[in-house]
Amino acid sequence: MTHESQANMEKSIEKLIYRAALALDDHNWDDWFKLCDNEFSYSITSFSPEINKNMTYFSGNKKELKGLMDMLPKHNTDHSPLHRHTSVYTVDVADDGKTADAISSVTIYQNMLDGINSHIDSGESRLFVIGKYIDKFKITDGTPKFMSRETKIDNRRLDKGSHWPL
Amino acid sequence: METNKQIPEKGAYEASSKNSFGDGAKASKQLFIEEQQNILKNIWVPVCHESEVPEPYDFRTSSIGNENIIVCRAPDGKINALLNVCPHRGMLIERRPQGSFLEGQASGNPKRITCMFHAWQFDMRGNCVYVAREKEGYQDRFCKDDAGLRRLRCNVNFGGFVWVNMNDQPVASLEEWVGDAFSSLEGKINSTPLEVVHYRKEFIDTDLKAQLLKTPEKVDIHSKHSFFNFGHFMTEDRRTGANTDRKKNSFPTPDAMQSIRVNLFPGFSFHLDGPSLNVATVTPVNENRLMVEHKSLVPQVESETDRSTRTRFYNANSGPFKAMGHDKPKAAVQNEEKKQAVADHLLNEWSRWMDQHPDGESRLSDLTMRRRRNAILDKDEDLIGPKVVVIGASHAGIALADRLRKNGFSGKVAIFDRQVGGPMERPPLSKGFLLGGGETVESKSLLRQKKWYKTNKVRLNTQTSVQAIDVKNKTVTVNNDDIVKYDKLVIASGAIPRELPDTVGMGNSFTLRQPSDANAIRQAANNADSVVIIGGGYIGLEVAASLRKKGMDVTVIEAASRILARVASQPLADHLEQLHRDNGVTVFTGIGVEKINKEDGSFESVTLSNGEKIKADMLITGIGVFPDSKLAAEAGIETQRDDGGAILVNEMMQTSDEDVFAIGDVAIRRDQVIAVESVHNAQETASIAAAAITNTLAPTLQTPWFWSDQYDTKLQSVGIVPVQDEEVYQVVRPSKREHGMSFWSYKGLELVAVEVVNDPATYMEARQCLDTKRSPDPSQISSLSYSPIDSGGGRS
Amino acid sequence: MAPRNHKNWLSTPKVEHISSECYNNYSIYEQEIEQIFAKVWVPMCHTSEMYNDGDFRSTQIAHQNVVALNVKGDIQVFLCPSIDRPSGNGLNTDGLKKLHSEVKHGGMIWTTLDPNPSQSVEEWTCGAFDCIADAIDTEEMEVFHYHKAIIDTNYKLWHDTNSEFYHDFMHYFNRVSGFNDEYFARKNIPFDNGHVNVSTFTVNYEEYEGFEDRGELSFPNLPPNQWYMVDLFPGFNFNLRGNAYRSDTVTPLGPNRVLIEFRGYGLKKDTPEERNTRVKAHNSIWGPFGRNLHEDLIGVAGQGTTMREGTEARNILHGRHENSTIHDEVGMRHYYEAWGKFLGVSPMNPLAMLQENVQAAE
Structure with a gap:
């Protein structure tokens, strides 16, 4: 892989991460899934100093995620939108140009809507979680797609949590 | 829980002494809760505008005090307000700020208000229409008929605002509450349907009363301001040098230069500022946090250009980023007196609802009170x-x-x-x-x-x-x-009322004329077992009857030879005296009061002219006016x-x-x-x-009339009994009614007055006789078979 | 019926009820801390959180800082006012006051602030764990999940939700996977001291799109896909659902604020694959991003909103009777009977008697 094509691929991956952030912000799950390989797997993890363990708070493959998202209207959910601010820190494309890894910092805010006492809270933005996206990509014909995403959050206090992937 | 709040007259804040809240005020948290209970849950609150729920099944949630409410539009178009609390286990039923019930929620059906928790469902009027597994769980002990939501008083009026009162028996109707204050605004904002085009909220770390004290800062010295009942006030101002946008897009009626601000107690402001109506409402969140919601309303139907001009104008003058605008508002010129007058007006109202004095140091000048009165006098310029x-x-x-x-x-x-x-x-x-x-x-x-x-x-x-x-x-x-x-x-x-010289300034001693006197007697009587009443006139006897009914020992002392010596006939007086005695009242007549004895500045006893001393817990003087x-x-x-x-x-x-x-x-x-x-x-x-x-x-002219209630006896009299005239005599007429009778006073053959006991029909006949100058035959009037109306001859 | 006016709204219901004042009065909260939380056995953490000699884990009970310490395999619990970390290794216990403690019921560490507890843990729980004892005490367990929530609601409202299954109408997952004859036959069984457990039934996990049968990795001695629940007074819940075991514990932070700590447990001998299966099963329902927990917490947060301090006292109904089966509210009725005894008040009008009690004490 030439230096230039590597740089271009890094740029494409950065754009892909940002595009995924927009799709997730908008709950545009279909657009998000389109950016993911069919073998895509997703997890939310955290480390607890309390019990001194790495933990998985949520996990699923593309099919499972899609099933959950399709089922959402039947659930009682806090609809307060989540808005993420993502900064891509590193993108490492493999020498063979077929895979890549990226680490991004992510801060997710919750814009209160119907969670608690909407007359008072709605419209207020609160910090929801902070953490990192640890992403792996598969590159086919020069096009990168998500193979996996680990959303590694620092929070263990999650109050009401969420029905949505972060 | 308190349900029917009346504004107490007692404890009203006297502006002339103190006017700020200081350390003496109650612990802030308690005060916060009392403000919710005493003020916010008893007044009309403009919770939203009808344009925020335009279609059937649309809803908007809000809160009054710390109680959550839902405002929704029923299929018939009527707007209802309901407590947003499920009767089952107190869940907040609807969590969203706004939306439509047309679409079913996750636990429920379309066109229903659904509590997500246990799927109980309600219609737009608050009827419970579904209790999950009702029979299985409640058998015949409880059913959806017992599970209606709490419906709140709700009125849509005064510019299309939705006003809700948590009190089922409001102290004032909405009309009474805001009518006067809105009089200048009403015609303008009612002339075209409005809609809300701007919404935002802000939080201020303060409490309600501190915010009340800040309100006067908005009053410009050049503005004309008027005070209204219930702590409301209005300022009117004319803008100078307004720009073309303002002139062109003035709010529906044409006076572009006008600025009218109506401030409703305790913090709802309606500001018609040229092109837009800007509304701000306060909601106390806790003892040191207040939410202010800002809305801007403009005519519903208008061109895009007009709408954008109005928006620009609003943003420049009142928007959240107005500092960035070009049209910087001029600094308000104020003076201390006006501010004081407004502050006094608001604090006085606060004090009335809270039934307590806003303790603190005095910053008041007499001048402010003068301003306040002047404002009152200038109000009805129309x-x-x-x-x-x-x-x-x-x-x-x-x-x-x-x-x-x-x-x-x-x-x-x-x-x-x-x-x-x-x-x-x-x-x-x-x-x-x-x-x-x-x-x-x-x-x-x-x-x-x-x-x-x-x-x-x-x-x-x-x-x-x-x-x-x-x-x-x-x-x-x-x-x-x-x-x-x-x-x-x-x-x-x-x-x-006349007072005896000895009783002036004496504790536990009362006269009765004003409501405040009656209040004072009522309260004192709650802690007293006995009372001496000086004066056997109507007031004294009525009070005697009332307090005797309360179970007190009552003594009436009349200096004249009989009770009611100045106003009633001898037979009636005798009848009433016996009535009082039968009810256990001690009546002295023809005996004066020699001395009124005090103990520690309070009434202790009376010494009669015959030397007898009568002790009692309180004294009421009813010796005329x-x-x-x-x-x-x-x-x-x-x-x-x-x-x-x-x-x-x-x-x-x-x-x-x-x-x-x-x-x-x-x-x-x-x-x-x-x-x-x-x-x-x-x-x-x-x-x-x-x-x-x-x-x-x-x-x-009517023949004079008068009535009195004593115990279960109703006395009605028509005509004036000339008690001093020795030629006047009375004939007693029996009554068909139990305990009824009447005393007909004649001078010669001429009927001059009739006093009726427990016989309203005879009273009407007597009145008719006197009004038509008809004198029934005195020798026959004592016979029930004789009709005073049919038989009496007219006289001219 | 017609919506209600204020008077009808506040009138006494025809079925069992309590006053919302139980949930938002500060004096009651203070009494609960003193009379309940400072007296009862509290399951503060799990032995697997402190495997090694010197490991410690801290918590707060009735406003007191408490530390559990592994002293060469022996678990000891101390009052430790100065503790500033949730966990660690190495703690000087000189001068610290030792508290009564026991390891019981699946390796939980129990302690009490009561210097002279009249009952052992076994006596306190009085049989409420019997239904799952074989499942949780046969193999050593290990905590794999911890997270917490702080919700503006009363701790009892959380325990109420754990004590009644009528709210399954809120959970789409439970409606589709559970509402069958066997489900409706589940019984609420009251035990002394205000505890309750809910008997088992078979969950049809596959009824929910994307969920898998959990028969394979059931806990020891537990038939496939069974679901048991133990509700321990005054606010501790143990929940065994097929291949996942969960506990949650409350720490009241105020009349209208509660800290809830959630733990998920597997067997220590689990292979990584087995562990993953359990973790996934735990997360799907009870994880912070699971289907049910989010809904439960929205529920109690909503109750906390309408019942925050200073709101009007209203009636909370506990009046469903279904022969003690799953939608019977007997669990809550049983709980409040015990609660009322602890405080010496009537849950229907707690303030009246509370005032008398306080005056008498003074």
């Missing part, structure tokens, strides 16, 4: 024509205002009264009122409901004392030195004596000054021998004066 000023919101004063309007008088009518609160029916004060338990005045006892004053454009200024009358310049001085002009002045200041004519006498208006007495009037109730009238208990006609203090007298003299002022036909 009225043209002469101005009638009435001193005293007595039965007579109110009746005069009523007659003036009924006679077609279109000028200004202002009534000044030094009492707190709206004038009340006086007769019940000595009767049923004393039996009540509370400390507040029931609104049903009000002489007129608040709406009456608005409808009739009668300006009632309570807590306003008239200091002097200047007949030469035709002015009165109000409170300190505010000067109010009049064209006609009517003195209806009534009378003041004297006319409150001091102002008139000082102004050179002729009274009975140089040092007072009643104001002398002619047959038109005109005093020695042709522009000054006197009516009711304060006045006496030059040809009149004896003063009669009664509601009838008040009404009749008021009618006569009103006719004179409006130059209309004088009313047909």
Whole structure:
């Protein structure tokens, strides 16, 4: 892989991460899934100093995620939108140009809507979680797609949590 | 829980002493909760605008105090307000700020308000229509019929706002609550349907009362401001140098330069500022946090260009980022006095609802009170024509205002009264009122409901004392030195109860005339077992009956040889005296009071002229009244004596000054021998004066009438018994009714008065006789088979 | 029926009820801390959180800082006012006051602030764990999940939700996977001291799109896909659902604020694959991003909103009777009977008697 094509691929991956952030912000799950390989797997993890363990708070493959998202209207959910601010820190494309890894910092805010006492809270933005996206990509014909995403959050206090992937 | 809050008159904040909240105020958290209970849950709150729920099934959630509510539009288009609390386990039923119930929620069905927790469902009126597994869980013990939501009072009015009151029996109707304050705004904002186009909220780390004190900062010295009942006020201003946008897009009516701001207590502001109506509402969140919601409303139908111009204008002047705008608002020029006046107005209201003094240091100047009164006087500018000023919101004063309007008088009518609160029916004060338990005045006892004053454009200024009358310049001085002009002045200041010199300033000693007197007696009686009443007139006897009914030991002392010596016939007096004795009252007649004995400054006992000493827990003096004519006498208006007495009037109730009238208990006609203090007298003299002022036909005079309730006995009398006239005699007529009878007073063959006990039908017959000058035969009137109406001969 | 006016709204219901004042009065909260939380056995953490000698884990009980310490395999619990970390290794216990403690019921560490507890843990729980004892005490367990929530609601509202299954109408997952004859036959069984457990039934996990049968990795001695629940007074819940075991514990932070700590447990001998299966099963329902927990917490947060301090006292109904089966509210009724005894108040009008009690004490 030439230096230039590597740089271009890094740029494409950065754009892909940002595009995924927009799709997730908008709950545009279909657009998000389109950016993911069919073998895509997703997890939310955290480390607890309390019990001194790495933990998985949520996990699923593309099919499972899609099933959950399709089922959402039947659930009682806090609809307060989540808005993420993502900064891509590193993108490492493999020498063979077929895979890549990226680490991004992510801060997710919750814009209160119907969670608690909407007359008072709605419209207020609160910090929801902070953490990192640890992403792996598969590159086919020069096009990168998500193979996996680990959303590694620092929070263990999650109050009401969420029905949505972060 | 408190349900029916009445505004207490007691403990009202006297602006002249203190006006800020200091360390003495209650612990802030407790105060916060009390503000929710006492104020917010009892007033009309503008929770949203009808345009926020445009379609059937649309809803908006909000809160009043700390109670959550839902406002929703029913299929019939009506807007309802419901408590947003599930009757099952208290879940917040709808969590979203706004939306539509047309679409079913996760746990429920379309067109239903669904509680997500256990899927109970309700319709738009708050009926419970579904309880999950109802029969299985509740069998026949409970069903959806028992599970309706709490429905709240809700009115859509005054510019399409949705007003909700948490109190099922509001202290005032919405009309009474905001009507006056909105009078300048109403025509403008009602002229076209509006919609909300801007919404934002802000949080301020403060509390409600601190925010109240900040309100005056918005009052510009150049603006004209007016105060209204319930702590509301309005400022009007004219903008100078307004730009073209403003002129072109002025709010529907054309006065582009106008700025009207109506501030409703305790913090709802409606500001019509040229092109937009800007609304701000406060919601206290906790003892140190307040939410302010800002909305801007514009006409629903308009071009995009107009809409964008309005938005630009709003953002530049009132938007969240207005500092970035080009059209910087000029710094408000203020002065301390105006601010003080507004602060006093608000704190006074706060104090009334909270029934406590806002403790703190005084920053008040007398000047502010003057400003406040002036503002009151300047309010009814829409009225043209002469101005009638009435001193005293007595039965007579109110009746005069009523007659003036009924006679077609279109000028200004202002009534000044030094009492707190709206004038009340006086007769019940000595009767049923004393039996009540509370400390507040029931609104049903009000002489007129608040709406009456608005409808009739009668300006009632309570807590306003008239200091002097200047007949030469035709002015009165109000409170300190505010000067109010009049064209006609009517003195209806009534009378003041006589006191014995020994009782002045004595504890546990009372007279009865005003609601505050009745309140004081009522409260003292709750802690007393015995009472001595000096004076066997009607007031004394009515109080005796009321307090006896409460179970107290009652002694009545009358110096004259019999009770009611001045006003009733001997047989009636005897009958009533026996009635009191039968009910356990000790009645002394023909015995004077030698001495009133005090202990620690409070009443202890009376020593009678026969040496007997009677101890009691309280003393009530009911020995008559004297006319409150001091102002008139000082102004050179002729009274009975140089040092007072009643104001002398002619047959038109005109005093020695042709522009000054006197009516009711304060006045006496030059040809009149004896003063009669009664509601009838008040009404009749008021009618006569009103006719004179409006130059209309004088009313047909009625025979004087009077009524009294003692125990279960109802006394009605018509005509005046000339008790001093030895030629007058009485005939007793029995009654078909149990415990009924009547005493017919004749002079010769002429019927002069009838006193009726427990027999309303006979009273009506007697009245008819006297009104038509018909005298039934005295020798037959004692026979029930004789009809006074059919048989009596007319006389001319 | 017609919506209600204020008077009808506040009128006494025809079925069992308590006053919302139980949930938002500060004096009651203070009494609960003193009379309940400072007296009862509290399951503060799990032995697997402190495997090694010197490991410690801290918590707060009735406003007191408490530390559990592994002293060469022996678990000891101390009052430790100065503790500033949730966990660690190495703690000087000189001068610290030792508290009574026991390891019981699946390796939980129990302690009490009561210097002279009248009952052992076994006596306190009085049989409430019997139904799952074989499942949780046969193999050593290990905590794999910890997270916490702080919700503006009363701790009892959380326990109420754990004590009644009528709210399954809120959970789409439970409606589709559970509402069958066997489900409706589940019984609420009251035990002394205000505890309750809910008997088992078979969950049809596959009824929910994307969920898998959990028969394979059931806990020891537990038939496939069974679901048991133990509700321990005054606010501790143990929940065994097929191949996942969960506990949650409350720490009241105020009348209208509660800290809830959630733990998920597997067997220590689990292979990584087995562990993953359990973790996934735990997360799908009870994880912070699971289907049910989010809904439960929205529920109690909503109750906390309408019942925050200073709101009008209203009636909370506990009146469903279904022969003690799953939608019977007997669990809550049983709980409040015990609660009322602890405080010496009537849950229907707690303030009246509370005032008398306080005056008498003074």
